Amino acid sequence: MISIADARNRLPALVHQAEAGEAVTITRRGKPVAVVISFEEYERVRGAASSWMSRLDIWRTGLPDGIEGLTDAELDAVRDCAPYVPRVDFGAAEYADLDAAQGLRVAEAESASGFDRKQGRRR
Known part of the structure; x- marks a missing residue:
């Protein structure tokens, strides 16, 4: 990352970096504002x-008649809703046997695959 002031002074070098395939993030007061x-x-x-927008348009043309998509009010309702909070506390003691069984299954699968979770890689 580089500040706008430094980028102004080093523009030719930044362009060379971009040409070489390296994206350069430019910041203003420490916050990213642009990428070269x-x-x-x-x-x-x-x-x-x-291409993605074209595929979306093609998909939309295949929808049955009468389906218009989400209204602005529906989009606003989804955007403004509270995050999902589970109604069951699976951390409670009554679920300990399920946690233990799941932990055993995970450990068995890791052992069979040679994956070491602590190391984050295969053994």
Whole structure:
């Protein structure tokens, strides 16, 4: 990351970094505000976004008649809703036997696969 002031002074070097495939994040008062990327990467990202939008449009045309999608009110309701909070406390003592059985199954699977959870890699 580099500040706007430093980026202004080092623009040619930043452009070379971007051309080499390294994205450069520019910050203002410590917060990221822009990214310098190569033109090739920009074209790839732009193409992927337009391709995704094209596929979305094709999917929408295949929807049955009368389905309009979510209304603005529905979107606002989803956006403003509180996060899901489970109604059951699975950490309670009454579920300890389930936790133990699940822990045993996880340990058996890790042992069979050679995965070491503490190390975060295969043994």
